[in-house]
Amino acid sequence: MRESINMSLPSKPEYVSVARLTASFVANQMGFDIETIEDIKLAVGEACNNAILHSGSDETYKLEFIKLSDNLTIEVIDHGKGFSIEKYKKPEAEELQESGLGLFIIKSLMDSVEIETSEGQGTKIIMSKIVE
Ligand SMILES: Nc1ncnc2c1ncn2[C@@H]1O[C@H](COP(=O)(O)OP(=O)(O)OP(=O)(O)O)[C@@H](O)[C@H]1O
Ligand SMILES: [Mg+2]
Numbered sequence: 001m002r003e004s005i006n007m008s009l010p011s012k013p014e015y016v017s018v019a020r021l022t023a024s025f026v027a028n029q030m031g032f033d034i035e036t037i038e039d040i041k042l043a044v045g046e047a048c049n050n051a052i053l054h055s056g057s058d059e060t061y062k063l064e065f066i067k068l069s070d071n072l073t074i075e076v077i078d079h080g081k082g083f084s085i086e087k088y089k090k091p092e093a094e095e096l097q098e099s100g101l102g103l104f105i106i107k108s109l110m111d112s113v114e115i116e117t118s119e120g121q122g123t124k125i126i127m128s129k130i131v132e
Helices: 013-029 034-054 102-109
Strands: 002-010 060-068 071-078 112-117 123-130
Touching (some): 002 013, 013 034, 013 060, 013 071, 034 060, 034 071, 034 102, 034 123, 102 112
Antiparallel strands (some): 060 071, 071 123
């Protein structure tokens, strides 16, 4: 079984709830428990926020929700300026940080996360969760 839902959203914060609601709908349909559904919504929201705030592209970005029998994969794709993974610093446990947490949160909540990005080329974040 493979089904996918594709959407293009305006790069505006008020539409992030459309992505979160879709994540919630699909995850619920696939039988994830309520806590995991909340985790997936949070991870998707963080990836959307990044596409809106950091990509520098103010038109649209894309999402793809891919349902496999035991796995939900979500891709968040923008065609903005991208960034350098080498320069990304993961937050330090000793320092209380108020920002720079999004990617860390996504990686902690999802089972696998891949980031395809390079400066000037846009960003694709691919995150998956396995149905227990
Ligand atoms: N889609 C993107 N396009 C361009 N740069 C990005 C993108 N996503 C992340 N980045 C870069 O990676 C950095 C880390 O992202 P992360 O979400 O971890 O933290 P943040 O967005 O700065 O803060 P927070 O998510 O806590 O509000 C960002 O500051 C930005 O430089
Ligand atoms: Mg962020």
